[in-house]
Amino acid sequence: MEKKRKRSIKAILERRQRKAFDHKDEVMIGKIVGVHGIRGEVKVKSESDVFERQIKVLDTVPIYRGTKREELQLESMRHHKGLYIIKFKGLDDRTEAEERIGGEIWIDKNKQIELGEGEFYFLDLIGCEVFTEDGRKVGVLKGILEQPASHILEVEKEDGKEVLIPFINQFVKEVDVKNKKIVVSLIEGMEE
Missing domain, CATH: 2.30.30.240 (PRC-barrel domain)
Structure with missing residues (x-):
């Protein structure tokens, strides 16, 4: 029987710190921080002064979680207590939504909308x-x-x-x- 190799805590932590994606040509505009209700809605914390305008011009919203990247389509969005409650097409229950917690929304820098006077990422x-x-x-x-x-x-x-x-x-x-x-x-x- 083959002996399983144990990884040190240091090796595990170093592995977790490595990024699966290179975001040098992208900017993060939001992060999924929780779920809302039972119909698959997620709570998103904005990382951009123009989050709402930015996300509405995207055909699909790229979400990164660990080593996974997925593209979801925006179904609806509303502002609630300093966060955005977002419903993506295809996410129809709380369990599916919970799987996206921690997901980051990154967009290509060339897809950023034109900022107005006094607006910043x-x-x-x-x-x-x-x-x-x-x-x-x-x-x-x-x-x-x-x-x-x-x-x-x-x-x-x-x-x-x-x-x-x-x-x-x-x-x-x-x-x-x-x-x-x-x-x-x-x-x-x-x-x-």
């Missing part, structure tokens, strides 16, 4: 350095939280602490995606 903003109007570095943008009132910039300071800045004109004065720089105006107590 979140992925392009992540990693931007954040400065005050007088040139003092606040930190680096590590994430964007979607809230009903406005998006919130999660900025990581040099000491590892986090500063939350509402993504509204009162606080965000300039966004320069090309130079990976965001200029903000902070009020007293915001950095504490």
Whole structure:
């Protein structure tokens, strides 16, 4: 009888970190984070300021999960509590929908819609350095939280602490995606 070779935890973790797909010519616009109801609807967290407009122009929506890629057709979509509830054709029950949790929606960069003034793809903003109007570095943008009132910039300071800045004109004065720089105006107590 052949002895099964045991893999070390390190080898398993390294294998999980390897990406099955190269997304260098793509941009992620959303992620399936849950299911809604029993009819096959999924909850999608937007990763784009223009998610709704973007997904509506696609013939099929590419979804990546681990080593799998599938193309699904959009049947319906609505906004609900900061997420999008999406029904894809062919996903007709909760079990099928649950299998898609964790799936990422990536599109070819050449299929991105034209952005208007003040619109951004979140992925392009992540990693931007954040400065005050007088040139003092606040930190680096590590994430964007979607809230009903406005998006919130999660900025990581040099000491590892986090500063939350509402993504509204009162606080965000300039966004320069090309130079990976965001200029903000902070009020007293915001950095504490």
